[in-house]
Amino acid sequence: MRNFTFYNPTRIHFGEGQIAKLAREIPAGSRVLVIHGGGSIFHNGVWEQVEAALPGYSLSRFGGIEPNPQFDTLVRAIEQGREEGCDFILAVGGGSVIDGSKFVAAALRYDGDPLDLLTGTRVQAAMPLGCVLTLAATGSESNPHGVITHVARQEKLSISSSLLYPRFAILDPRTTFSLPPRQIGNGVVDAFVHTVEQYLTYPADAPLQDRYAEGLLQTLIEEGPKALANPQDYKVRANLMWCATQALNGLLGCGVPQDWATHMIGHELTALYHLDHAQTLAVVLPALLTERREAKHAKLLQYAERVWHIHSSDEDARIEAAIDATREFFQRMGIPTRLSEHGLDAEVIPQVLAQLERHRMVALGERHDIDLATSERILLRAL
DSSP states (O other), X not given: OOOOOOOOOOEEXXXXXXXXXXXXXXXXXXXXXXXXXXXXXXXXXXXXXXXXXXXXXXXXXXXXXXXXXXXXXXHHHHHHHHHTTOOEEEEEXXXXXXXXXXXHHHHTTOXXXXXXXXXXOOOOOOOXXXXXXXXXXXXXXXXXXXXXXXXXXXXXXXXEOGGGSOSEEEEOGGGGTXXXXXXXXXXXXXXXXXXXXXXXXXXXXXXXXXXXXXXXXXXXXXXXXXXXXXXXXXXXXXXXXXXXXXXXXXXXXXXXXXOXXXXXXXXXXXXXXXXXXXXXXXXXXXXXXXHTTTTTHHHHHHHHHHTTOOOOSOHHHHHHHHHHHHHHHHHHTTXXXXXGXXXXXXXXXXXXXXXXXXXXXXXXXXXXXXXXXXXXXXXHHTO
16 A cells, blocks of 8 residues: 545535534634525525525525536636625535535635636635535535636636635435436446546555445445435435545545546546536546556456456456446446447547647556557547
């Protein structure tokens, strides 16, 4: 196992009715900028609970954060926060809302062009941030990272700082009951791929992390289809919500090599063709595992045996069966696994490669050996 430093200061309030604890977490007298997505929080009772939990607080709402949070929209949120003298941010929504809120939190404590914070300027300060999670997927509720879409530049830009950990996160599984099937599927796939990218690399003498990852993957495989079949099963939604948080709160990746190539390639597909983030992951991951089956041979065999219970005698057959099972699981969750299913063909590949080169994503993977030629082969396999 490698050396590591682990730090996670986010306080989690998990379970039904926990929104009522907001006043314990947000200082009295705060002027709160409440950032949310569309209007779902007004139809599923979440906003009503937020208001009831914060009597006497000054609440300034900013809505309309997109599924891939857009820079221009967030700039308007920054302007509103400044105009109204807000001093605390409450993100109410899924990962996109929380990611966007992290950017807003940093920008409200920065005097320069907010774009600087997405293009290399270090975050030196940030407004305090808390969140009420309504979509289990990205794990953004307890990590310091965010990804923002800049439409004009056709880029997904990242922001990351220990100052951007939410002070607290409220996880009430009932807030996810009203999600449509597409978002349920996206959330499960997102958490699944986050876990895989910290697990399917090469053996690193980290048996605890391996078992932890395998437990998360098996739980997602078992519970994911149940959520589609019965969206209001509290026990199922609770398990999925906790899996998604655990998949990317930093603990799983301690001391082990990681491979985020699926995410990097997927980000370019989202920026160029506006696909849902999780849908790009479902397209890229099986293709990447197929292309990298030799480099990942030992862990793919372990994955086949421990996660999918595949025990045939032929190693190559086991690996192929595990990759097929992964693709079939995504399909069971209602998520396409081929570029062609999104109306995209081989003509898009040069554009994606050009973007990868532009963003210096030319040495990806756990061994930094996924160059542009390898990325091209992965995309060809994803057709």
